[in-house]
Amino acid sequence: MPNISACVNQDETSACTNEEETGWKELASMPTARSMFESEVIDGKIYTTGGGWNSDYVAPTEVYDPSTNKWKKLAYMPTARVAFKTAVIGHKIYVIGGKNFDNMELVSSTEVYDSSKNKWTKLAPMPITLWDPDDFKTEVVDGKIYVIGNILDGTCTSTTEVYDPSTDTWAVLTPMTTPRSGFQTEVIGGKIYAIGGYSGVLLLGPGCNSSIDSISTTEVYDPSTDKWTTLASMSTTRCWFQTEVINGEIYAIGGHNVKVGDSKGKSLSTTEVYNPSTDKWTTLTSMSTVRRVFQTEVIDNKIYAIGGFDTYNLDLDNELSSVEVYDPSTDKWTTLASMSKKGSYFHTEVIDKVIYAISGMNDTSMESYAVPANATNR
Structure with missing residues (x-):
C-alpha cells in the first residue's frame, strides 16, 4: 500500500x-461472515465468538495470529447466539446473555471458553436474562464479572448482577440509581462508573426515537459495599458514545443526543473528561x-x-x-x-x-x- x-x-x-x-x-x-459477534485479546491473539449471518445464528470461535496473518477455526460455542457480551479472566472468555434468531428467545446460559484447552464449558445461567451489547455492560473487578443495565420488555432497567467464577454462581445486587441503556462503564480503583445513555420506553424498536431521552447522569458502584452513588452529570446528554480512561480520568466522546418529541436528535462530536478526585466534568x-x-x-x-455514522440514519451508505x-x-x-x-x-x-x-x-x-x-x- x-x-x-x-x-x-x-x-x-x-x-x-x-x-x-x-x-x-x-x-x-x-473465515466466517457474521455480525453482532464479540472479540477479545488473549496472549497477543484475537479471538472472535458467536454472531449471526443472514438471520441465522452461528457459533464459531476463531483466532487470529498477527505474527502469521492467519485465522484458525476453533471449537464451536455450545449455544449459538448474537447480541451478547464477553469478559476475559486469565486465559478464559466468558460469554453472557444474547438472543437466538431461530425462536427469538433470550439466552440465559453462561458459557466459558478456555483458550489453553480449546474447550467450551456450560456454566450457571443468569438470574436476569439480557441481550444487545449496546444495552448492557460487563466489567471485571477482583475476578468477578459485573453485568449492568439493559432493556426488559421495552423498558430501560437499572439491573446489576454479578457472576463469581470460583463458585459458578450468580447474585442480584443493588440496582443503579438511574435506569439506563446505550451507556458506558469504566473501572477505576476497583469501582465501576456508569455514564450517560438513554432512559425511557422503546416503543419502536432499538435505536433513538421519540419514546426515550438521552441522559447525562453519572454514578459509581462500590463492590465492597454493594452501593451506587450519584456523581456530577456530564455537560452533554448522550447515548451510543465511547469512553476511555487515561491517567485515572474518564473521557466521554461523541455519540447521539435525543429527546422525547425529537425522533431523530443529533449526532455529536463533543468531548469531555471526568476527574473522580474532584467529581467534575470538563469540556474539551x-x-x-x-x-x-x-x-x-x-x-x-x-x-x-x-x-461510525455521522447521521441519525444508520443506512450503511452513511x-x-x-x-x-x-x-x-x-x-x-x-x-x-x-x-x-x-x-x-x-x-x-x-x-x-x-x-x-x-x-x-x-x-x-x-x-x-x-x-x-x-x-x-x-
Whole structure:
C-alpha cells in the first residue's frame, strides 16, 4: 500500500511531525461472515465468538495470529447466539446473555471458553436474562464479572448482577440509581462508573426515537459495599458514545443526543473528561467529525476515534471511514489516514500498538493501523 499522509488537512487544529504514515493495511479475512459477534485479546491473539449471518445464528470461535496473518477455526460455542457480551479472566472468555434468531428467545446460559484447552464449558445461567451489547455492560473487578443495565420488555432497567467464577454462581445486587441503556462503564480503583445513555420506553424498536431521552447522569458502584452513588452529570446528554480512561480520568466522546418529541436528535462530536478526585466534568475540544456507533482505542495515552455514522440514519451508505486521534496533553484532535473501508458495527482490538479493525456487518474483512514510532503531535 502506498504511503499516506497522517494529516489529511493541514489547516486543522493540529499538525503531524512524522514524515511517513503507512495508513491502513488489509489483512487476512475472518473465515466466517457474521455480525453482532464479540472479540477479545488473549496472549497477543484475537479471538472472535458467536454472531449471526443472514438471520441465522452461528457459533464459531476463531483466532487470529498477527505474527502469521492467519485465522484458525476453533471449537464451536455450545449455544449459538448474537447480541451478547464477553469478559476475559486469565486465559478464559466468558460469554453472557444474547438472543437466538431461530425462536427469538433470550439466552440465559453462561458459557466459558478456555483458550489453553480449546474447550467450551456450560456454566450457571443468569438470574436476569439480557441481550444487545449496546444495552448492557460487563466489567471485571477482583475476578468477578459485573453485568449492568439493559432493556426488559421495552423498558430501560437499572439491573446489576454479578457472576463469581470460583463458585459458578450468580447474585442480584443493588440496582443503579438511574435506569439506563446505550451507556458506558469504566473501572477505576476497583469501582465501576456508569455514564450517560438513554432512559425511557422503546416503543419502536432499538435505536433513538421519540419514546426515550438521552441522559447525562453519572454514578459509581462500590463492590465492597454493594452501593451506587450519584456523581456530577456530564455537560452533554448522550447515548451510543465511547469512553476511555487515561491517567485515572474518564473521557466521554461523541455519540447521539435525543429527546422525547425529537425522533431523530443529533449526532455529536463533543468531548469531555471526568476527574473522580474532584467529581467534575470538563469540556474539551470537539472531534472534527460527529460520530455515533464508532470505536475508540488508546495507544500511548492518546485516543483514536474510528469509523461510525455521522447521521441519525444508520443506512450503511452513511458509514464513516475517517479516523482521528486526541492528545490530552494538548487538547487537540488530529485527522489521520482513513480506513480502506467504511465501518460502524465492527470491532477493534490493539496489540503491540497496532489497531485491528474487524468487520461486523456480515463481512469478513480485517485491516490494521500501525502507529508510527515517530508519530508526534504539536
